Amino acid sequence: MLPVEDTLVTYPSGAVETAATVAHVRDLTDGRRAVLLDVTSVHPVDAGWPDQGADRAVLRSGTDEIIVLDCVVGATDGADLYLGRDIPVGKGTEGWAFVVVHIVVGDCALAEGDSVATSVDVGFRARTSAGHTACHLASLALNLAVADRWKKEPRSDALGTPDFDGTAIDVSLITENTSTDTYRLGKSLRKKGFVTGGLEEALPTIERFINATLATWVATDAAVHIDRDGDRLTDRRYWALDLPGQTLRIPCGGTHVSALSELGSLRVILSMQDVEGTNVLTMVTRVG
Template sequence: MTYPVADTRVTYAAGAAEASALVLHVEDLSDGRRAVLLDTTCAHPVDAGWPDQGADQAVLRTETGDIALLDCIVGATDGIGLHLGREIPVPKGAAGWAFVAAHIVAAGAPIAEGDAVRVVVDPGVRARTSAGHTACHLASLALNLAVEDRWKKQPRPDALGRPDFDGTAIDVSLIGENTSTDAYRLGKSLRKKGFVTEGLDEALPLLAETINTTLADWVATDAAVRIDRDGDALTDRRYWVCELPGTSARIPCGGTHVSRLGELGRVRVTLELHDVDGTSVLTMVTTVG
């Protein structure tokens, strides 16, 4: 078998929803499906390390017809074998390894090494998912601002220089179409870092109102959003940048986003506090539209 020797070139960070590509490798997986490795893709893959944004809905367009993309997963190869998702045994950028976007298609899909294909992403799903991801970042910054007076110690700052509650307490983040869900653990380690949890339950309605007011103010500015990137390889660092009034917010992020906040329309959050195995968990659901 011939494996890629370089990371997949990705174009979704630049907003591309179509890309011409060459098939470098096709491998039958143990579950009967096939993994297709391309030199270039615009399809966003799931990253096992932080799987907040799912795979794009897309097709591989060939001379004989469209092949539906069942999944798209970050993988890695050392030239001997292909490892997908959590099976990758080395960190990103490891010497001697190529990190790739594995396009998962049905068993027996008519595609072979050397084929020229076109990757075509569903633009509607991409747009709605991008809106959910941008709103997620905005909401995290607004949440940090709303709870900044609950810190007794100075934690690390967020992209706006505020205490980074989101980055310190986040447990799970999931991006959907026009929505996101973030769960924050309010356990002993967070309290040791100086965050005051007493009275938080009673304060949730006011906190949500404060966050929603901030979000409405930011969206009304129609601030520009872009993705800065160190390069076009899958493992190159990428950053979400939003030019909010008077400041520029910059957050490491490998996902897709809208180009202006005005595209979001109305953004609102709801907050709930739950007990999970003896630990309080704050859940923030952000919706667009």
């Protein structure tokens, strides 16, 4: 039977291995197989905001080691299983369970009730976590760098700065030691009060400001942790940074380093392109 409760997840605490029980196995139309566990340390791709990819991982059962080909968020009403963007309801919908779906080869021998252990590639997790922490830091520094370009009062970020990142973000992609964020500078953003005129010419100055800000923050070796309302997949989680004198919190379901010193150094590169008549700002943030 399909689970009636959300999957328990241990990756927010930094876990890379977890003992689990197989809750459900289902064949997919592409010939692969979906494995649902009661608990997992494997970070899945989120359906709503797929910025961070899935962990590299294996499921160990006895002497067998089963490679996790992909890992995604799914949802079930007890009868059907929906994956990723095919999920028809929002998280927390009554009568639905949200689950982590481990996708494996079609001939794997796992069955409901089997005991397994999830094991995540530690190096890949660390590099991806560094990219995600760098993404949050860079977004906060970018907000500071363009704070004087607002004619209206927008929403604020975790620092109390006008939230350009949250207002203009189009796509965010987290990879190993890198994040790439793109921002649309179109009519909607201008109506909200952001001044785009002269921004391209100012990019070198903005870039230097961001990089100097990032260097200052990294030098504090501030602690990073994930605050969470519970251990289920749908429980709210927050990225928290303990800067000297204040703690910042940003809603986030991803994985992160535990201290800024783990990043070594950060470098942001800004560029602007015209995409079908709309200016698009790209910020690439690299670790190391």
